[in-house]
Amino acid sequence: MHHPDDPALLTAVADATADALAEAEVRLPDDIERAIRSAYGRERNPVARGEFENILANIELARKGRSLICQDTGIPVVYLTLPPNVPYTRALEEALARGVRIATEKIPLRPNTVDPCTRKNTGDNTGPGIPAIRVRPGERLTVTVLPKGAGSENVSRIGMLLPTRTSEVKQFVVETVALAGGKPCPPVILGVGIGSTFDGVAALSKEALLLPIDTMDPFEQELCDAVNALGIGPMGLGGDITALAVKVKKGACHTASLPVAVNVQCWACRRATRVVEVRK
Amino acid sequence: MIDLTTPLGDEILSLRAGDRITLSGIVYTARDEAHLRMQEEGIPFDPRGAVVYHCGPVVAGERIIAAGPTTSARMDSLTKFLIDAGVRGIIGKGGMGGGVVNLLQGKAVYLAFTGGCAALAASRMCLKGVHFPELGMAEAVWVIDVDHLPLVVGIDAYGNDLFGRVREEAKAQCQARFHTL
Numbered sequence: 001m002h003h004p005d006d007p008a009l010l011t012a013v014a015d016a017t018a019d020a021l022a023e024a025e026v027r028l029p030d031d032i033e034r035a036i037r038s039a040y041g042r043e044r045n046p047v048a049r050g051e052f053e054n055i056l057a058n059i060e061l062a063r064k065g066r067s068l069i070c071q072d073t074g075i076p077v078v079y080l081t082l083p084p085n086v087p088y089t090r091a092l093e094e095a096l097a098r099g100v101r102i103a104t105e106k107i108p109l110r111p112n113t114v115d116p117c118t119r120k121n122t123g124d125n126t127g128p129g130i131p132a133i134r135v136r137p138g139e140r141l142t143v144t145v146l147p148k149g150a151g152s153e154n155v156s157r158i159g160m161l162l163p164t165r166t167s168e169v170k171q172f173v174v175e176t177v178a179l180a181g182g183k184p185c186p187p188v189i190l191g192v193g194i195g196s197t198f199d200g201v202a203a204l205s206k207e208a209l210l211l212p213i214d215t216m217d218p219f220e221q222e223l224c225d226a227v228n229a230l231g232i233g234p235m236g237l238g239g240d241i242t243a244l245a246v247k248v249k250k251g252a253c254h255t256a257s258l259p260v261a262v263n264v265q266c267w268a269c270r271r272a273t274r275v276v277e278v279r280k
Numbered sequence: 281m282i283d284l285t286t287p288l289g290d291e292i293l294s295l296r297a298g299d300r301i302t303l304s305g306i307v308y309t310a311r312d313e314a315h316l317r318m319q320e321e322g323i324p325f326d327p328r329g330a331v332v333y334h335c336g337p338v339v340a341g342e343r344i345i346a347a348g349p350t351t352s353a354r355m356d357s358l359t360k361f362l363i364d365a366g367v368r369g370i371i372g373k374g375g376m377g378g379g380v381v382n383l384l385q386g387k388a389v390y391l392a393f394t395g396g397c398a399a400l401a402a403s404r405m406c407l408k409g410v411h412f413p414e415l416g417m418a419e420a421v422w423v424i425d426v427d428h429l430p431l432v433v434g435i436d437a438y439g440n441d442l443f444g445r446v447r448e449e450a451k452a453q454c455q456a457r458f459h460t461l
Contacts (some may be wrong), residue, residue, distance in 0.1 A: 047432055047442075050300050052429055054394035062303040062399035070396040072348035073340050110338055110418065146407075151351055151395065155350060171458040178454040181447045182374045183351060185395035230450040235395055237432055268396045
Protein backbone atom coordinates (compact mmCIF):
# COMPACT_ATOMS: atom_id res chain seq x y z
CA MET A 1 0.00 0.00 0.00
CA HIS A 2 1.23 3.47 -0.87
CA HIS A 3 1.54 5.96 1.90
CA PRO A 4 -1.57 8.06 1.31
CA ASP A 5 0.36 11.31 1.62
CA ASP A 6 3.26 10.39 -0.69
CA PRO A 7 4.11 13.89 -1.96
CA ALA A 8 5.43 12.67 -5.32
CA LEU A 9 2.20 10.81 -6.05
CA LEU A 10 0.04 13.76 -4.99
CA THR A 11 2.02 16.12 -7.23
CA ALA A 12 1.66 13.68 -10.12
CA VAL A 13 -2.12 13.55 -9.56
CA ALA A 14 -2.38 17.36 -9.46
CA ASP A 15 -0.31 17.68 -12.64
CA ALA A 16 -2.34 14.97 -14.41
CA THR A 17 -5.55 16.82 -13.54
CA ALA A 18 -4.20 20.13 -14.86
CA ASP A 19 -2.87 18.40 -17.99
CA ALA A 20 -6.15 16.63 -18.68
CA LEU A 21 -8.04 19.94 -18.35
CA ALA A 22 -5.55 21.70 -20.65
CA GLU A 23 -6.17 19.01 -23.25
CA ALA A 24 -9.96 18.86 -22.85
CA GLU A 25 -10.46 22.64 -23.13
CA VAL A 26 -8.65 23.02 -26.47
CA ARG A 27 -8.99 19.68 -28.26
CA LEU A 28 -12.26 17.89 -28.81
CA PRO A 29 -12.10 14.06 -28.49
CA ASP A 30 -11.81 12.26 -31.86
CA ASP A 31 -15.15 10.45 -31.55
CA ILE A 32 -16.98 13.75 -30.97
CA GLU A 33 -15.32 15.47 -33.93
CA ARG A 34 -16.07 12.44 -36.16
CA ALA A 35 -19.73 12.59 -35.10
CA ILE A 36 -19.94 16.32 -35.89
CA ARG A 37 -18.38 15.79 -39.35
CA SER A 38 -20.72 12.90 -40.06
CA ALA A 39 -23.73 14.99 -38.94
CA TYR A 40 -22.62 17.85 -41.21
CA GLY A 41 -22.62 15.36 -44.09
CA ARG A 42 -26.24 14.40 -43.36
CA GLU A 43 -27.61 17.90 -42.63
CA ARG A 44 -29.73 19.39 -45.45
CA ASN A 45 -30.93 22.69 -43.96
CA PRO A 46 -28.70 25.54 -45.33
CA VAL A 47 -28.77 27.60 -42.09
CA ALA A 48 -27.92 24.47 -40.09
CA ARG A 49 -25.08 23.64 -42.48
CA GLY A 50 -23.66 27.12 -41.85
CA GLU A 51 -23.76 26.46 -38.10
CA PHE A 52 -21.87 23.18 -38.63
CA GLU A 53 -19.27 25.03 -40.72
CA ASN A 54 -18.73 27.51 -37.86
CA ILE A 55 -18.43 24.66 -35.35
CA LEU A 56 -15.90 22.77 -37.49
CA ALA A 57 -13.86 25.93 -38.14
CA ASN A 58 -13.90 26.62 -34.40
CA ILE A 59 -12.71 23.11 -33.49
CA GLU A 60 -9.80 23.42 -35.90
CA LEU A 61 -8.81 26.96 -34.77
CA ALA A 62 -8.86 25.88 -31.12
CA ARG A 63 -6.78 22.77 -31.77
CA LYS A 64 -4.16 24.50 -33.93
CA GLY A 65 -3.90 27.62 -31.77
CA ARG A 66 -4.16 25.69 -28.49
CA SER A 67 -6.97 28.11 -27.59
CA LEU A 68 -10.22 27.53 -25.71
CA ILE A 69 -13.01 25.78 -27.65
CA CYS A 70 -15.66 27.68 -25.64
CA GLN A 71 -15.40 30.61 -23.21
CA ASP A 72 -17.64 28.69 -20.79
CA THR A 73 -14.83 26.46 -19.61
CA GLY A 74 -17.30 24.65 -17.39
CA ILE A 75 -17.48 23.33 -13.85
CA PRO A 76 -14.82 20.68 -13.21
CA VAL A 77 -16.03 17.08 -12.90
CA VAL A 78 -13.36 14.43 -12.29
CA TYR A 79 -13.65 10.66 -12.69
CA LEU A 80 -10.92 8.80 -10.88
CA THR A 81 -9.94 5.15 -11.01
CA LEU A 82 -7.62 3.86 -8.31
CA PRO A 83 -5.49 0.69 -8.39
CA PRO A 84 -5.64 -1.61 -5.33
CA ASN A 85 -2.46 -0.15 -3.78
CA VAL A 86 -3.62 3.52 -3.72
CA PRO A 87 -6.15 4.47 -1.04
CA TYR A 88 -8.69 7.27 -1.51
CA THR A 89 -7.79 10.00 0.97
CA ARG A 90 -8.48 13.66 1.73
CA ALA A 91 -4.96 14.39 0.49
CA LEU A 92 -5.82 12.82 -2.87
CA GLU A 93 -9.01 14.93 -3.09
CA GLU A 94 -6.94 18.02 -2.32
CA ALA A 95 -4.44 17.05 -5.07
CA LEU A 96 -7.30 16.97 -7.62
CA ALA A 97 -8.46 20.42 -6.43
CA ARG A 98 -4.88 21.66 -6.70
CA GLY A 99 -4.79 20.45 -10.30
CA VAL A 100 -7.96 22.46 -11.04
CA ARG A 101 -6.40 25.59 -9.50
CA ILE A 102 -3.22 25.15 -11.55
CA ALA A 103 -5.27 24.75 -14.75
CA THR A 104 -7.44 27.78 -13.91
CA GLU A 105 -4.36 29.97 -13.60
CA LYS A 106 -2.21 28.51 -16.37
CA ILE A 107 -4.57 27.79 -19.29
CA PRO A 108 -6.33 30.11 -18.14
CA LEU A 109 -9.90 28.98 -17.42
CA ARG A 110 -12.79 31.34 -16.69
CA PRO A 111 -13.47 31.27 -12.94
CA ASN A 112 -17.00 29.85 -12.90
CA THR A 113 -17.32 28.42 -9.39
CA VAL A 114 -19.40 30.43 -6.91
CA ASP A 115 -21.17 30.04 -3.56
CA PRO A 116 -24.71 28.83 -4.42
CA CYS A 117 -26.46 31.47 -2.28
CA THR A 118 -24.20 34.53 -2.04
CA ARG A 119 -23.01 33.91 -5.67
CA LYS A 120 -19.53 35.00 -4.56
CA ASN A 121 -16.89 33.63 -6.94
CA THR A 122 -14.16 31.54 -5.33
CA GLY A 123 -11.82 32.69 -8.11
CA ASP A 124 -10.09 29.36 -8.69
CA ASN A 125 -12.86 26.98 -9.84
CA THR A 126 -12.80 24.99 -6.59
CA GLY A 127 -15.11 25.05 -3.58
CA PRO A 128 -17.02 22.68 -1.31
CA GLY A 129 -17.83 19.61 -3.46
CA ILE A 130 -16.08 21.11 -6.51
CA PRO A 131 -14.33 19.57 -8.36
CA ALA A 132 -17.09 16.96 -8.30
CA ILE A 133 -15.22 13.66 -7.85
CA ARG A 134 -16.39 10.14 -8.71
CA VAL A 135 -14.14 7.24 -7.71
CA ARG A 136 -14.07 3.70 -9.09
CA PRO A 137 -11.70 0.79 -8.50
CA GLY A 138 -9.42 0.06 -11.44
CA GLU A 139 -6.14 -1.45 -12.58
CA ARG A 140 -4.35 1.89 -12.99
CA LEU A 141 -4.59 5.37 -11.54
CA THR A 142 -6.44 7.42 -14.16
CA VAL A 143 -7.81 10.95 -14.02
CA THR A 144 -10.62 11.77 -16.46
CA VAL A 145 -12.00 15.31 -16.60
CA LEU A 146 -15.39 16.33 -17.99
CA PRO A 147 -15.66 20.13 -17.67
CA LYS A 148 -19.36 20.91 -18.08
CA GLY A 149 -20.84 24.17 -19.35
CA ALA A 150 -23.93 25.68 -17.72
CA GLY A 151 -26.13 26.12 -20.81
CA SER A 152 -26.56 22.39 -21.28
CA GLU A 153 -26.39 21.40 -17.60
CA ASN A 154 -29.25 23.82 -16.83
CA VAL A 155 -31.73 22.01 -19.11
CA SER A 156 -30.89 18.51 -17.83
CA ARG A 157 -33.80 16.74 -16.10
CA ILE A 158 -34.56 13.98 -13.65
CA GLY A 159 -37.88 12.14 -13.38
CA MET A 160 -39.32 9.50 -11.08
CA LEU A 161 -41.69 7.71 -13.46
CA LEU A 162 -44.39 5.24 -12.55
CA PRO A 163 -42.74 1.78 -12.54
CA THR A 164 -45.42 0.38 -14.85
CA ARG A 165 -44.72 3.03 -17.51
CA THR A 166 -41.39 1.93 -18.96
CA SER A 167 -42.60 3.10 -22.37
CA GLU A 168 -42.57 6.70 -21.07
CA VAL A 169 -38.79 6.76 -20.83
CA LYS A 170 -38.62 7.69 -24.49
CA GLN A 171 -41.22 10.43 -24.03
CA PHE A 172 -39.24 11.87 -21.10
CA VAL A 173 -36.06 12.02 -23.19
CA VAL A 174 -37.74 13.66 -26.20
CA GLU A 175 -39.65 16.14 -24.00
CA THR A 176 -36.41 17.17 -22.30
CA VAL A 177 -34.93 18.17 -25.65
CA ALA A 178 -38.15 19.84 -26.86
CA LEU A 179 -38.31 21.97 -23.70
CA ALA A 180 -34.62 22.89 -24.03
CA GLY A 181 -34.85 24.10 -27.65
CA GLY A 182 -31.72 26.02 -28.66
CA LYS A 183 -30.58 26.75 -25.08
CA PRO A 184 -28.10 23.85 -24.62
CA CYS A 185 -26.18 24.68 -27.85
CA PRO A 186 -27.32 21.74 -30.01
CA PRO A 187 -26.35 19.48 -31.69
CA VAL A 188 -26.35 17.81 -28.28
CA ILE A 189 -25.21 14.50 -26.89
CA LEU A 190 -27.62 12.96 -24.38
CA GLY A 191 -26.46 10.90 -21.43
CA VAL A 192 -29.48 8.94 -20.21
CA GLY A 193 -29.59 7.14 -16.88
CA ILE A 194 -32.32 4.59 -16.24
CA GLY A 195 -32.84 2.90 -12.87
CA SER A 196 -30.73 3.09 -9.69
CA THR A 197 -31.94 5.68 -7.14
CA PHE A 198 -32.84 9.39 -7.28
CA ASP A 199 -29.22 10.44 -6.78
CA GLY A 200 -27.74 7.41 -8.55
CA VAL A 201 -29.61 7.95 -11.80
CA ALA A 202 -28.26 11.50 -12.16
CA ALA A 203 -24.73 10.15 -11.74
CA LEU A 204 -25.43 7.41 -14.32
CA SER A 205 -26.67 9.95 -16.86
CA LYS A 206 -23.49 11.99 -16.57
CA GLU A 207 -21.26 8.89 -16.67
CA ALA A 208 -22.97 7.95 -19.95
CA LEU A 209 -21.32 11.06 -21.45
CA LEU A 210 -17.93 9.36 -20.96
CA LEU A 211 -18.87 6.57 -23.38
CA PRO A 212 -17.54 6.83 -26.95
CA ILE A 213 -20.32 7.95 -29.29
CA ASP A 214 -19.17 6.11 -32.43
CA THR A 215 -21.76 3.41 -31.89
CA MET A 216 -25.30 3.29 -30.53
CA ASP A 217 -27.33 0.19 -29.65
CA PRO A 218 -30.82 -0.09 -31.21
CA PHE A 219 -32.56 1.58 -28.21
CA GLU A 220 -30.07 4.48 -28.19
CA GLN A 221 -30.54 4.89 -31.94
CA GLU A 222 -34.33 4.88 -31.52
CA LEU A 223 -34.08 7.67 -28.91
CA CYS A 224 -31.68 9.63 -31.12
CA ASP A 225 -34.00 9.37 -34.15
CA ALA A 226 -37.00 10.48 -32.06
CA VAL A 227 -35.07 13.53 -30.84
CA ASN A 228 -33.92 14.44 -34.35
CA ALA A 229 -37.52 14.26 -35.59
CA LEU A 230 -38.14 17.42 -33.50
CA GLY A 231 -36.28 19.50 -36.11
CA ILE A 232 -34.70 21.85 -33.54
CA GLY A 233 -31.36 21.70 -35.33
CA PRO A 234 -28.00 23.29 -34.45
CA MET A 235 -28.49 26.23 -32.04
CA GLY A 236 -32.29 25.89 -32.29
CA LEU A 237 -32.32 27.47 -35.76
CA GLY A 238 -33.94 24.37 -37.30
CA GLY A 239 -32.39 21.38 -39.03
CA ASP A 240 -32.11 17.62 -39.36
CA ILE A 241 -29.56 17.10 -36.61
CA THR A 242 -30.49 18.04 -33.04
CA ALA A 243 -28.63 15.18 -31.31
CA LEU A 244 -25.29 13.69 -32.36
CA ALA A 245 -25.80 10.63 -30.17
CA VAL A 246 -27.66 9.21 -27.19
CA LYS A 247 -25.86 6.98 -24.70
CA VAL A 248 -27.73 5.01 -22.02
CA LYS A 249 -26.50 3.62 -18.69
CA LYS A 250 -28.76 1.41 -16.59
CA GLY A 251 -28.81 0.39 -12.95
CA ALA A 252 -31.08 -1.91 -10.97
CA CYS A 253 -33.84 -0.14 -9.04
CA HIS A 254 -36.60 -0.58 -6.46
CA THR A 255 -39.56 -2.55 -7.79
CA ALA A 256 -41.78 0.48 -7.03
CA SER A 257 -39.49 3.04 -8.78
CA LEU A 258 -38.44 4.04 -12.26
CA PRO A 259 -35.85 6.83 -12.03
CA VAL A 260 -34.83 8.45 -15.33
CA ALA A 261 -32.29 11.21 -15.86
CA VAL A 262 -31.21 13.03 -18.99
CA ASN A 263 -27.89 14.86 -18.84
CA VAL A 264 -27.80 17.19 -21.81
CA GLN A 265 -24.35 17.93 -23.22
CA CYS A 266 -23.61 20.65 -25.80
CA TRP A 267 -21.68 19.71 -28.95
CA ALA A 268 -18.45 20.66 -27.16
CA CYS A 269 -18.29 17.41 -25.18
CA ARG A 270 -14.91 18.07 -23.63
CA ARG A 271 -13.26 15.15 -21.90
CA ALA A 272 -9.68 13.91 -21.52
CA THR A 273 -7.88 11.23 -19.51
CA ARG A 274 -4.38 11.08 -18.02
CA VAL A 275 -2.73 7.98 -16.55
CA VAL A 276 -0.59 8.44 -13.44
CA GLU A 277 2.20 5.88 -13.06
CA VAL A 278 2.25 4.33 -9.59
CA ARG A 279 5.33 2.57 -8.19
CA LYS A 280 4.63 -1.08 -7.30
CA MET B 281 -24.12 36.12 -47.73
CA ILE B 282 -24.83 39.81 -46.92
CA ASP B 283 -21.95 41.91 -45.51
CA LEU B 284 -22.90 44.58 -42.96
CA THR B 285 -20.78 47.18 -41.18
CA THR B 286 -21.52 49.07 -37.94
CA PRO B 287 -23.04 51.50 -37.16
CA LEU B 288 -26.15 49.93 -38.64
CA GLY B 289 -28.82 51.93 -40.43
CA ASP B 290 -31.95 51.18 -42.41
CA GLU B 291 -30.16 48.40 -44.33
CA ILE B 292 -31.26 46.08 -41.51
CA LEU B 293 -34.85 46.56 -42.67
CA SER B 294 -34.06 44.50 -45.77
CA LEU B 295 -32.98 41.47 -43.66
CA ARG B 296 -35.28 38.51 -43.08
CA ALA B 297 -35.15 35.78 -40.42
CA GLY B 298 -32.95 32.98 -41.76
CA ASP B 299 -30.61 35.25 -43.78
CA ARG B 300 -26.91 34.53 -43.32
CA ILE B 301 -24.79 37.66 -42.94
CA THR B 302 -21.36 38.82 -41.83
CA LEU B 303 -20.84 41.78 -39.52
CA SER B 304 -17.78 44.05 -39.34
CA GLY B 305 -17.01 47.07 -37.18
CA ILE B 306 -17.45 47.92 -33.51
CA VAL B 307 -19.62 45.82 -31.17
CA TYR B 308 -20.12 46.23 -27.40
CA THR B 309 -20.33 43.19 -25.12
CA ALA B 310 -22.94 43.23 -22.37
CA ARG B 311 -24.35 40.61 -20.04
CA ASP B 312 -26.78 40.83 -17.10
CA GLU B 313 -24.72 43.13 -14.84
CA ALA B 314 -23.76 45.53 -17.64
CA HIS B 315 -27.41 45.86 -18.69
CA LEU B 316 -28.44 46.73 -15.12
CA ARG B 317 -25.62 49.26 -14.84
CA MET B 318 -26.39 50.93 -18.19
CA GLN B 319 -30.08 51.11 -17.31
CA GLU B 320 -29.22 52.97 -14.08
CA GLU B 321 -26.28 55.15 -15.12
CA GLY B 322 -26.68 55.57 -18.87
CA ILE B 323 -25.09 53.94 -21.89
CA PRO B 324 -21.33 54.69 -22.04
CA PHE B 325 -21.18 54.61 -25.87
CA ASP B 326 -23.18 56.19 -28.70
CA PRO B 327 -26.14 53.78 -28.94
CA ARG B 328 -27.41 55.05 -32.32
CA GLY B 329 -26.94 52.21 -34.81
CA ALA B 330 -24.85 50.30 -32.27
CA VAL B 331 -24.63 46.52 -31.93
CA VAL B 332 -24.67 44.85 -28.50
CA TYR B 333 -23.12 41.39 -28.12
CA HIS B 334 -24.33 39.06 -25.33
CA CYS B 335 -20.89 37.76 -24.42
CA GLY B 336 -18.58 37.37 -21.45
CA PRO B 337 -15.19 37.00 -23.09
CA VAL B 338 -11.92 35.65 -21.75
CA VAL B 339 -9.42 38.52 -22.08
CA ALA B 340 -5.66 38.15 -21.56
CA GLY B 341 -3.90 41.51 -21.44
CA GLU B 342 -4.87 43.38 -24.62
CA ARG B 343 -6.16 40.31 -26.38
CA ILE B 344 -9.52 38.55 -26.64
CA ILE B 345 -8.79 34.83 -26.43
CA ALA B 346 -12.34 33.41 -26.26
CA ALA B 347 -15.58 35.21 -27.01
CA GLY B 348 -18.56 33.00 -27.88
CA PRO B 349 -22.13 34.15 -27.20
CA THR B 350 -24.02 33.67 -23.95
CA THR B 351 -27.74 32.80 -23.60
CA SER B 352 -29.69 35.88 -24.69
CA ALA B 353 -32.96 35.01 -22.95
CA ARG B 354 -31.50 36.20 -19.64
CA MET B 355 -31.56 39.74 -21.06
CA ASP B 356 -35.21 39.62 -22.24
CA SER B 357 -36.46 42.09 -19.65
CA LEU B 358 -33.37 44.31 -19.88
CA THR B 359 -33.46 45.14 -23.59
CA LYS B 360 -36.14 47.83 -24.08
CA PHE B 361 -33.97 50.80 -23.00
CA LEU B 362 -31.27 49.82 -25.50
CA ILE B 363 -33.68 49.64 -28.46
CA ASP B 364 -35.33 52.90 -27.33
CA ALA B 365 -31.87 54.54 -27.35
CA GLY B 366 -31.22 53.48 -30.94
CA VAL B 367 -29.39 50.12 -30.74
CA ARG B 368 -30.13 48.33 -34.03
CA GLY B 369 -28.50 44.96 -33.58
CA ILE B 370 -28.22 42.37 -30.81
CA ILE B 371 -25.94 39.36 -31.14
CA GLY B 372 -26.40 36.32 -28.95
CA LYS B 373 -27.47 32.70 -28.82
CA GLY B 374 -30.75 30.90 -28.28
CA GLY B 375 -33.05 33.76 -29.29
CA MET B 376 -35.12 36.09 -27.11
CA GLY B 377 -38.65 36.01 -25.69
CA GLY B 378 -40.60 38.26 -23.35
CA GLY B 379 -41.85 40.60 -26.03
CA VAL B 380 -38.45 41.35 -27.58
CA VAL B 381 -39.79 40.27 -30.99
CA ASN B 382 -42.31 43.14 -30.82
CA LEU B 383 -39.72 45.55 -29.44
CA LEU B 384 -37.50 45.00 -32.48
CA GLN B 385 -40.26 45.66 -35.03
CA GLY B 386 -39.28 48.36 -37.48
CA LYS B 387 -36.16 49.14 -35.44
CA ALA B 388 -33.62 46.37 -34.96
CA VAL B 389 -32.63 42.74 -35.60
CA TYR B 390 -31.44 39.83 -33.44
CA LEU B 391 -28.40 38.08 -34.87
CA ALA B 392 -27.46 34.55 -33.83
CA PHE B 393 -23.83 33.53 -33.48
CA THR B 394 -22.98 29.84 -33.14
CA GLY B 395 -22.82 28.89 -29.45
CA GLY B 396 -19.50 27.54 -28.25
CA CYS B 397 -17.50 29.02 -31.12
CA ALA B 398 -15.23 31.05 -28.87
CA ALA B 399 -12.03 30.48 -30.85
CA LEU B 400 -13.68 31.37 -34.17
CA ALA B 401 -15.04 34.60 -32.67
CA ALA B 402 -11.71 35.54 -31.10
CA SER B 403 -9.90 34.96 -34.40
CA ARG B 404 -12.00 37.77 -35.94
CA MET B 405 -11.72 40.27 -33.08
CA CYS B 406 -9.50 43.14 -32.03
CA LEU B 407 -9.94 44.66 -28.56
CA LYS B 408 -10.43 48.44 -28.60
CA GLY B 409 -11.40 49.37 -25.05
CA VAL B 410 -13.54 48.68 -22.01
CA HIS B 411 -16.31 50.33 -19.97
CA PHE B 412 -17.19 49.33 -16.39
CA PRO B 413 -14.03 47.18 -15.92
CA GLU B 414 -14.90 46.98 -12.21
CA LEU B 415 -17.73 44.58 -13.11
CA GLY B 416 -15.11 41.92 -13.83
CA MET B 417 -13.97 40.17 -16.98
CA ALA B 418 -17.22 38.41 -17.87
CA GLU B 419 -19.59 41.30 -17.04
CA ALA B 420 -17.67 44.39 -18.26
CA VAL B 421 -18.60 46.18 -21.50
CA TRP B 422 -15.76 45.41 -23.92
CA VAL B 423 -15.39 47.49 -27.09
CA ILE B 424 -14.42 45.11 -29.88
CA ASP B 425 -13.67 45.60 -33.58
CA VAL B 426 -14.98 42.51 -35.42
CA ASP B 427 -14.06 41.40 -38.93
CA HIS B 428 -16.69 39.47 -40.88
CA LEU B 429 -18.31 37.66 -37.97
CA PRO B 430 -20.64 35.00 -39.54
CA LEU B 431 -24.19 35.39 -38.20
CA VAL B 432 -27.76 34.31 -38.89
CA VAL B 433 -30.73 36.69 -38.65
CA GLY B 434 -32.71 35.00 -35.86
CA ILE B 435 -35.39 37.70 -35.43
CA ASP B 436 -35.98 40.31 -38.13
CA ALA B 437 -37.60 43.75 -37.88
CA TYR B 438 -40.97 42.40 -39.08
CA GLY B 439 -41.81 40.06 -36.21
CA ASN B 440 -40.41 36.92 -37.83
CA ASP B 441 -38.70 34.77 -35.19
CA LEU B 442 -36.82 31.73 -36.49
CA PHE B 443 -36.22 30.37 -32.97
CA GLY B 444 -39.88 30.77 -32.04
CA ARG B 445 -41.02 29.01 -35.19
CA VAL B 446 -38.65 26.07 -34.64
CA ARG B 447 -39.70 25.83 -30.97
CA GLU B 448 -43.41 25.74 -31.88
CA GLU B 449 -42.83 23.06 -34.51
CA ALA B 450 -40.86 20.91 -32.03
CA LYS B 451 -43.66 21.29 -29.50
CA ALA B 452 -46.27 20.29 -32.08
CA GLN B 453 -44.16 17.22 -33.01
CA CYS B 454 -43.99 16.22 -29.36
CA GLN B 455 -47.73 16.73 -28.88
CA ALA B 456 -48.60 14.68 -31.96
CA ARG B 457 -46.36 11.88 -30.79
CA PHE B 458 -46.98 11.70 -27.07
CA HIS B 459 -50.09 13.90 -26.58
CA THR B 460 -48.27 16.08 -24.03
CA LEU B 461 -46.45 19.43 -23.59
